[in-house]
Amino acid sequence: MPDTVKITALGLNQYVSISTNQASYASGDTLELFLCLGNSKINLDITADIFLGFVMPDGSLLFFDSSLSKLVAADPDDLSTFTPARVNITIPSGYVSPTLKEANADMDKDGINEVFRFFSAQLPNLIKPGAYYVFAALAKPGSYKTGEKEIIGDVSIVKFSFSP
Numbered sequence: 001m002p003d004t005v006k007i008t009a010l011g012l013n014q015y016v017s018i019s020t021n022q023a024s025y026a027s028g029d030t031l032e033l034f035l036c037l038g039n040s041k042i043n044l045d046i047t048a049d050i051f052l053g054f055v056m057p058d059g060s061l062l063f064f065d066s067s068l069s070k071l072v073a074a075d076p077d078d079l080s081t082f083t084p085a086r087v088n089i090t091i092p093s094g095y096v097s098p099t100l101k102e103a104n105a106d107m108d109k110d111g112i113n114e115v116f117r118f119f120s121a122q123l124p125n126l127i128k129p130g131a132y133y134v135f136a137a138l139a140k141p142g143s144y145k146t147g148e149k150e151i152i153g154d155v156s157i158v159k160f161s162f163s164p
């Protein structure tokens, strides 16, 4: 099953995966964001802050706060302005999220839910056209506050475009 392969592939050095429901959007389309977390059985437990957000067409950054519905602007050159979505989360060895029971969206449209949709919004035509990126990254707990860049594992980043 491709879904199983995809989920178990997450976890060796990539613990978080973000994805979108489409590669390009027009005004009125619904942007959905999906998240998976995982840690290989051969790794130890990890503890991290989770950052989720957008890189805007002008290079500015927006982060989801802990409500996962509000976006907070940040200075790309100043890590201390970054807003984590979750802090001090432990991702145990062998962890897979979502489980089949928790999955609420069918990203690859094969009839089986395999991802967790944490955000869904209809895009207004007020948004600037261009290339956007959505990302998910883990960092050593509290490291952003001191301005140290201590990313854990691979950053998951996906490009999408908007043209009204």
Ligand SMILES: [Ca+2]
Residues within 6 Å of the ligand: 003, 105, 106, 107, 108, 109, 110, 111, 112, 113, 114
């Ligand atoms: Ca599916």
